[in-house]
Amino acid sequence: MTDHRLTVAAAQLGPIQKAEPREVAVARMVRLMERAHHRGVELVVFPELALTTFFPRHYCEQIAEADPWFESAMPSNATAPLFEAARRYGIGFHLGYAELTTEPDETGAVRPRRFNTAILVSPAGEILLKYRKVHLPGHAEFDPRRKVQHLEKRYFEVGNLGFPVIRAPMGALPGVNMGMMICNDRRWPEAWRVLGLQSVELVMLGYNTPSINQEAGGFEAHHLRVFHSHLSIQAGCYQNACFAVATAKAGTEDGCELFGHSIIVNPQGEIIAQAGSWDDELITADCDFGMCTLGRTTIFAFEKHRRPEAYQRITSQVGAVAPPVWPA
Numbered sequence: 001m002t003d004h005r006l007t008v009a010a011a012q013l014g015p016i017q018k019a020e021p022r023e024v025a026v027a028r029m030v031r032l033m034e035r036a037h038h039r040g041v042e043l044v045v046f047p048e049l050a051l052t053t054f055f056p057r058h059y060c061e062q063i064a065e066a067d068p069w070f071e072s073a074m075p076s077n078a079t080a081p082l083f084e085a086a087r088r089y090g091i092g093f094h095l096g097y098a099e100l101t102t103e104p105d106e107t108g109a110v111r112p113r114r115f116n117t118a119i120l121v122s123p124a125g126e127i128l129l130k131y132r133k134v135h136l137p138g139h140a141e142f143d144p145r146r147k148v149q150h151l152e153k154r155y156f157e158v159g160n161l162g163f164p165v166i167r168a169p170m171g172a173l174p175g176v177n178m179g180m181m182i183c184n185d186r187r188w189p190e191a192w193r194v195l196g197l198q199s200v201e202l203v204m205l206g207y208n209t210p211s212i213n214q215e216a217g218g219f220e221a222h223h224l225r226v227f228h229s230h231l232s233i234q235a236g237c238y239q240n241a242c243f244a245v246a247t248a249k250a251g252t253e254d255g256c257e258l259f260g261h262s263i264i265v266n267p268q269g270e271i272i273a274q275a276g277s278w279d280d281e282l283i284t285a286d287c288d289f290g291m292c293t294l295g296r297t298t299i300f301a302f303e304k305h306r307r308p309e310a311y312q313r314i315t316s317q318v319g320a321v322a323p324p325v326w327p328a
């Protein structure tokens with residue numbers, strides 16, 4: 001039986017306080033990569049916006065005031081130690097960060113652009129894949145009803161790279177089909193299915209998720225926060241016959257609590273590893289990509305069973321419409 005296995009890790013991060021410089025976060029991440037190396041890990045997944053505090057909870061009148069939270073180069077002096085560690089240990093890694101770039105927009109105008117971004121970096125330190133968050137939760141303007149703001153729609157543009165998948169060598173394997181999503185994306189089945197339609201075998205995602213509902217819309221029992229996160233990821237893996245590594249930034253940042261519970265999930269939708277702390281913690285698992293075959297050759301053999309002609313509403317509508325009323 002040829003070995004299709006890859007040893008992966010979720011490198012969960014505890015809180016990063018607003019005043020904490022990115023060099024401190026990077027040093028913590030290098031220590032997690034060192035621990036990963038000692039456990040024979042071949043690919044490490046860090047959280048969303050892993051280099052800084054979750055700054056979209058803070059309101060800035062001028063968007064450019066938030067620019068210190070962004071990376072205008074990747075790697076940079078502050079993040080170079082991560083790339084050096086990757087090369088030193090021969091470990092690939094996923095990194096979530098705030099991307100500030102100057103590039104043409106859809107009208108062709110070259111201007112500063114800001115994205116909630118994730119990259120996949122090879123053990124040699126090359127950027128294999130880049131993804132920019134598509135589903136931006138929260139709001140764009142200051143919301144006085146909220147105890148804590150969630151201003152991703154203020155600071156980031158909607159990602160313009162789609163949901164790409166790449167087949168690239170990783171660990172001892174000649175090729176793994178790898179894709180990414182970020183945080184809120186995991187709640188949208190469309191994101192998983194677009195990756196599934198590209199034969200993804202391993203989905204990497206980071207998240208920063210408040211442990212209590214900040215929407216002024218009403219009470220939600222606290223235990224449901226983790227349940228909904230796990231439900232979304234387990235369903236996504238089962239319905240697309242893939243593995244996922246989902247890594248939290250956790251703990252209390254400037255008084256705001258983010259839950260941990262990072263998990264690694266297999267193509268049957270089973271949680272095969274879970275973090276127990278809300279701090280820096282490495283959880284690992286062996287992914288045997290041969291496990292993807294059962295789902296995608298039987299229940300989820302897309303080419304045999306999907307009926308896109310019945311799915312028009314999924315791409316033609318944004319919001320829901322009211323149904324016809326009976327009797328007509």
Ligand code: ING
Pocket residue numbers: 137182183184185187207208209210
């Ligand atoms: N955070 C949260 C997430 O989707 C959220 C926002 C939490 C939305 C709970 C809805 C319900 O996990 C980010 N950063 O997307």
